[in-house]
Amino acid sequence: MRGVSSFSTGLRHKVFTNTKRGNAYEPSRPNIEKAGQMLIQHDGLREVGAVISQDSTLDLDSTRCSMCAAVRAPAPDAWDEPLFESANFVAVTSIGALVPGWLLIVPRKHQLSMGFLSNALSSELHAFKNDVADVLGEIYGPVSAFEHGPSAAKRLAGCGVDHAHLHLVPTTIDLRREAEPFLPSGAAWMVADEGACKRAALNDLDYLYLEQPLGSGSIVAHDGIGSQIFRRVIASALNVPEQFNWREHRQLENVMSSIWTIRAYEQRRLAGCT
Numbered sequence: 001m002r003g004v005s006s007f008s009t010g011l012r013h014k015v016f017t018n019t020k021r022g023n024a025y026e027p028s029r030p031n032i033e034k035a036g037q038m039l040i041q042h043d044g045l046r047e048v049g050a051v052i053s054q055d056s057t058l059d060l061d062s063t064r065c066s067m068c069a070a071v072r073a074p075a076p077d078a079w080d081e082p083l084f085e086s087a088n089f090v091a092v093t094s095i096g097a098l099v100p101g102w103l104l105i106v107p108r109k110h111q112l113s114m115g116f117l118s119n120a121l122s123s124e125l126h127a128f129k130n131d132v133a134d135v136l137g138e139i140y141g142p143v144s145a146f147e148h149g150p151s152a153a154k155r156l157a158g159c160g161v162d163h164a165h166l167h168l169v170p171t172t173i174d175l176r177r178e179a180e181p182f183l184p185s186g187a188a189w190m191v192a193d194e195g196a197c198k199r200a201a202l203n204d205l206d207y208l209y210l211e212q213p214l215g216s217g218s219i220v221a222h223d224g225i226g227s228q229i230f231r232r233v234i235a236s237a238l239n240v241p242e243q244f245n246w247r248e249h250r251q252l253e254n255v256m257s258s259i260w261t262i263r264a265y266e267q268r269r270l271a272g273c274t
């Protein structure tokens, strides 16, 4: 695992100094107009408001996309506040987090899945993923990455949000093995790299992509993949199979715990205490 010095390679991260909250599950919503007071900005971090005002990439899909709305929101919900960012991606907590430390890496501009990214964006994603996972690994232990990659909008294989997002989850559950019972008949894992996601997208195939451990990729590309498969796998392995659906089980305790733990870690790190 690389050390946190990898930040110097370009990972920009935010640490919020204002932690005043009404109660444990309804944190204050930082006001962009006060961003200068509320953010410790470093490594060239751009102000969120500036990013939003510069973003003129609205298209037909993005205007209907809840993830695009969250990324562009001037005062997003606490769980949509980026914890880390690169030029074209943000890392946010995941509603429905079945374990603490569960983050999503999301492209700022609307894409259906990571399989549709340009080569340049894929390279940036690769580096950003590793940098964020390094931090999560320091806090929570081994981290896995996975994606539910739909081939088109409103496909069952997605998570119900048709905006690309790569899950980063601290877990030692053997996801490849535990997923076997959830795969459609005839589907099987194949060793793969991120390029396999592009090939699946090109061939109009839904896919499940997994890196466990990080950097060791596997893919299932198939047109019969069910909904929220990795979430079902993890919920089942945790003996809470009924909690797989993020819409019904928002897991805000884990979400808020992740936000506070990661921000506290970053504050300690900036103070030279880690």
Ligand SMILES: [Zn+2]
Binding pocket: 061, 062, 065, 066, 067, 068, 069, 109, 110, 111, 162, 163
């Ligand atoms: Zn979108």
Ligand SMILES: [Zn+2]
Binding pocket: 147, 148, 158, 159, 165, 167
């Ligand atoms: Zn997903």
